[in-house]
Amino acid sequence: MIPTGIFNLRSIRLPQKPIFPLLCNSRKTLVTSSSSVSANTKKQKVIVISGPTGAGKSRLALELAKRLNGEIISADSVQVYRGLDIGSAKPSPSDRKEVPHHLIDILDPSEDYSVGQFFEDARQATRDILHSGRVPIVTGGTGLYLRWYIYGKPDVPKASREVTAKVYSELANFERDGDWEAAVQLVVDAGDPKAQSLAANDWYRLRRSLEIIRSSGSPPSAFQVPYDSFKHQNEPSDTCDSKSSASELEQDKVKDLDYEFICFFLSSRRLDLYRLIDLRCEHMLSEPGGILSEARWLLDTGLLPNSNSATRAIGYRQAMEYLLHCREQGGMSSTRDFYYFLSEFQKASRNFAKRQLTWFRNEDIYYWLNASRPLDNVLNFIYDAYNDQSGTLYVPESLQMKKDMSSKREASELKAYRAKNRHFVHREDCSDILDWIRTQEVKS
Numbered sequence: 001m002i003p004t005g006i007f008n009l010r011s012i013r014l015p016q017k018p019i020f021p022l023l024c025n026s027r028k029t030l031v032t033s034s035s036s037v038s039a040n041t042k043k044q045k046v047i048v049i050s051g052p053t054g055a056g057k058s059r060l061a062l063e064l065a066k067r068l069n070g071e072i073i074s075a076d077s078v079q080v081y082r083g084l085d086i087g088s089a090k091p092s093p094s095d096r097k098e099v100p101h102h103l104i105d106i107l108d109p110s111e112d113y114s115v116g117q118f119f120e121d122a123r124q125a126t127r128d129i130l131h132s133g134r135v136p137i138v139t140g141g142t143g144l145y146l147r148w149y150i151y152g153k154p155d156v157p158k159a160s161r162e163v164t165a166k167v168y169s170e171l172a173n174f175e176r177d178g179d180w181e182a183a184v185q186l187v188v189d190a191g192d193p194k195a196q197s198l199a200a201n202d203w204y205r206l207r208r209s210l211e212i213i214r215s216s217g218s219p220p221s222a223f224q225v226p227y228d229s230f231k232h233q234n235e236p237s238d239t240c241d242s243k244s245s246a247s248e249l250e251q252d253k254v255k256d257l258d259y260e261f262i263c264f265f266l267s268s269r270r271l272d273l274y275r276l277i278d279l280r281c282e283h284m285l286s287e288p289g290g291i292l293s294e295a296r297w298l299l300d301t302g303l304l305p306n307s308n309s310a311t312r313a314i315g316y317r318q319a320m321e322y323l324l325h326c327r328e329q330g331g332m333s334s335t336r337d338f339y340y341f342l343s344e345f346q347k348a349s350r351n352f353a354k355r356q357l358t359w360f361r362n363e364d365i366y367y368w369l370n371a372s373r374p375l376d377n378v379l380n381f382i383y384d385a386y387n388d389q390s391g392t393l394y395v396p397e398s399l400q401m402k403k404d405m406s407s408k409r410e411a412s413e414l415k416a417y418r419a420k421n422r423h424f425v426h427r428e429d430c431s432d433i434l435d436w437i438r439t440q441e442v443k444s
Contacts, residue, residue, distance in 0.1 A: 043257075043258075043259055043260040044130050044259055044260065045135070045259065045260045045261075045262060045386060046126060046135075046136045046137075046138065046259045046260065046261050046262070047064070047068075047070070047135065047136070047137045047138070047262050047263075047264075047382065047386060048075075048137075048138045048139070048146060048149075048150065048261055048262070048263040048264065048366075049061045049064070049137065049138070049139040049263075049264050049266060049382075050075070050139065050140065050141055050143075050146055050263070050264070050265050050266070050360060050366065051141060051265055051266035051267050051356075051371065052141060052267055052273060052352075052353035052354075052356040052357055053089075053141055053277060053280075053314075053349060053352055053353050053356065054273060054276045054277040054280050054349075054353065055266045055267050055268060055273065055276075055371045056266060056371050057139050057140075057141070057266050058089065058091060058139060059375075060139075060266060060375070060378060060379070060382075061137050061139035062091065062095055062098075062099055063375065063379055064137060064379055064382055064383070065099040065135070065137050066098070066099060067379065067383055068135040068137070068383065068386060069133075069134050069135060070099070070129075070134055070135035070136065070137045071099065071100040071101070071102065071125075071129045071132075071134050071135070071136060071137065072091075072099055072100070072101045072102065072137050072138075072139055073101075073102045073103055073122050073125050073126065073129075073136060073137070073138045073139070074101060074102065074103045074104050074139065074140055075103075075118070075122065075138050075139060075140025075141075075142050075145045075146050075149065076088060076140040076141065076142055077113065077118075077140075077142045077145065077309065077313070078310070078313045078316075079103070079104045079105075079140070080103055080104065080105070080106050080107050080113050080118075081105070081107050081108070081109045081111075081113075081310050082105045082106075082107065082108060082109070083109060083294060083297060083298075084109060084294055084310060084313070084316065085294065086284050086289070086290050086291045086293075086294055087284060087291040087294060087295075087313065087314075087315035087316050087319075088313070089280070090104060090105075091104070102121075102122075102125040102129075103118070103121055103122060103125065106121075109298055109301065109303060109308075109310035109311070110301065110303060110308065110310075111308075112204040112308055112309045113309055114204065114205075114208070115144050115145055115148050115153070116148075116153055116156075118142075118145045118148070118149070119145075119148045119149060119152075119153045122138065122145070122149050123149070126138075126259070135386070141356050143356060143359040143360060143363070146363075147227050147363070148227075150227075150257065150261050150263070150365065151226040151227040151230050151257065152226035152227075152258070153226070154220075154223045154224060154225045154226070155223060155224065156212055156216075156220060156223045157212065157215045157216050158215075159211035159212070159214070159215045160215070163211055163214045163215050164211060166214065167207050167210045167211050167214060168207065170186065170210065171183050171186070171203070171206065171207055171210065174186070175203050180200055180201055183203075183206060184196055184198070184206065186210075187206055187209050187210050187213070190210060190213045190214075191213050191217075191218070191219050192209045192210075192212075192213055192219035192220065192221070193219075194209075194219065194220070194221055195209050199312065200306070201306050201307060201312075202312070203308070204308070204309065208220075230256070231364075261365065262382075262385055262386060263363075263365045263366045263367065264366060264367045264368075264369050264382060265360050265363075265366040265367065265368045265369065265401075266369050266371045266378075266401075267357065267368065267369075267370070267371055267401050268370070268371045268372050268401075269372070269410070270354075270357075270410065270414055271410065271413055271414065271417065272372065273353060273371075274350050274353070274414075274417055274419075275420075277346065277349045277350050277353055278346045278349075278350070278419040278420070278421070279422060280349075281315070281342065281345050281346045281349055282342070282421060282422060282423045282424055283423075284315065285342065285345075285423075285424070285433065286423050286424075291315050291316070291319050292319050292322075292323065292433065292436070292437075294316070294319075295316055295319030295320045295322075295323055296323055296440060298310065298311060298316060298320060299320055299323060299324065303320075304320070304324075305317045305320035305321045305324070314345075314348045314349055314352050315345060315348075315349065317348075318341060318344050318345045318348060319341070319345070321341075322337070322338075322341040323437070325337065326437050331437065331438055331440075332434075332437070332438060333433075333434050333437050335427045335430060335434070338424075338430045338433060338434065339424065339430070342421070342424060343419065346419050347419075357403075361403045361404070367385075367393075367395050368395075368400065368401040368402070368403055369381070369395065369399050369400075369401055370398075370399055370400060370401040371401070373398065373399055377398070377399060378399060381395070381396065381399055
């Protein structure tokens with residue numbers, strides 16, 4: 001679970017007037033409402049809450065759902081898997097009983113889940129929630145899931161059964177022999193040079209690329225991506241009039257979207273975020289039945305690290321690799337090996353958060369909110385944004401979160417950053433885990 005302490009529960013009354021004027025200079029802060037719609041077009045509202053790993057978005061979404069009579073749709077590529085609870089910071093059973101959650105525990109870890117499947121499932125859940133008179137609240141940090149969910153999915157042809165079978169046959173020997181590079185070269189030669197940029201051993205996406213080529217004669221990049229069209233049509237002009245109204249700027253952006261999306265990105269200062277992430281990694285290891293137990297279960301089902309979507313997930317991949325190393329050592333682990341594993345787990349998690357920040361920095365539809373501010377303040381703002389009828393919303397200065405680092409000092413501190421553990425500090429602090437590893441191997 002996400003560590004507490006990200007939000008202070010003190011309640012402070014929000015300002016009633018905008019704090020700052022609208023700005024059009026791309027170097028300054030442009031904050032306008034994605035909820036602005038034309039007077040004669042009424043769209044149903046959907047709230048989207050994203051943020052880097054460890055920022056506290058799940059808790060915020062839960063509390064907001066209670067206030068708005070909402071239901072939560074998970075946009076997390078790991079929470080879809082049964083049994084992967086700790087490493088994905090999955091909502092607790094009591095939270096899920098209190099507020100309905102969708103797209104959690106819908107697959108076995110051996111199955112792959114694509115962004116296209118997420119689009120279909122999440123949009124269906126949205127329709128069901130709206131039909132029941134409740135508010136859809138989509139939350140998660142998987143950027144591509146959210147991009148397709150908001151803007152739509154590419155009109156890529158669906159492969160026939162015959163094509164799917166042929167593609168599986170073409171790649172089967174490569175996958176069995178673990179010859180990833182040769183498989184990629186086959187797809188490149190077939191017509192998709194971008195296959196070289198796929199993550200290693202991402203066989204699902206490699207097969208999908210070849211399916212598209214065999215079905216249409218063209219690579220996936222040949223098909224129009226709705227987000228790209230949206231971004232191209234709505235890039236700000238260098239001659240933007242700073243006196244233009246927010247509604248004028250935003251109307252062009254939302255007119256072609258299916259819903260009135262009100263989107264928020266929750267984050268903290270990078271240093272604070274990194275400390276929270278490091279602590280969360282420790283928490284995932286500090287209790288029996290933690291992420292190591294889940295990783296062991298994955299190995300016992302016959303899966304290997306980095307072999308499919310579930311086993312590529314940050315935390316699980318590192319934990320599975322560590323346990324395999326322990327098995328090679330006869331079920332033993334040195335203190336040094338454990339601390340190396342923990343360091344790699346923390347570093348991978350921080351790097352993932354950094355990639356999330358980079359991704360969402362280019363997603364103009366999101367309000368950036370400061371996760372270190374009191375929870376009630378953030379909730380009140382989003383609640384008011386949902387109920388706003390003016391078409392123009394402003395983030396109070398007290399809640400603003402800058403997209404970029406604010407100073408050279410912060411950049412220097414980040415460069416020199418090193419994890420400072422709280423639970424695992426001394427050699428003896430990991431003795432229980434090392435004992436657990438030995439015990440589990442004896443049982444095996």
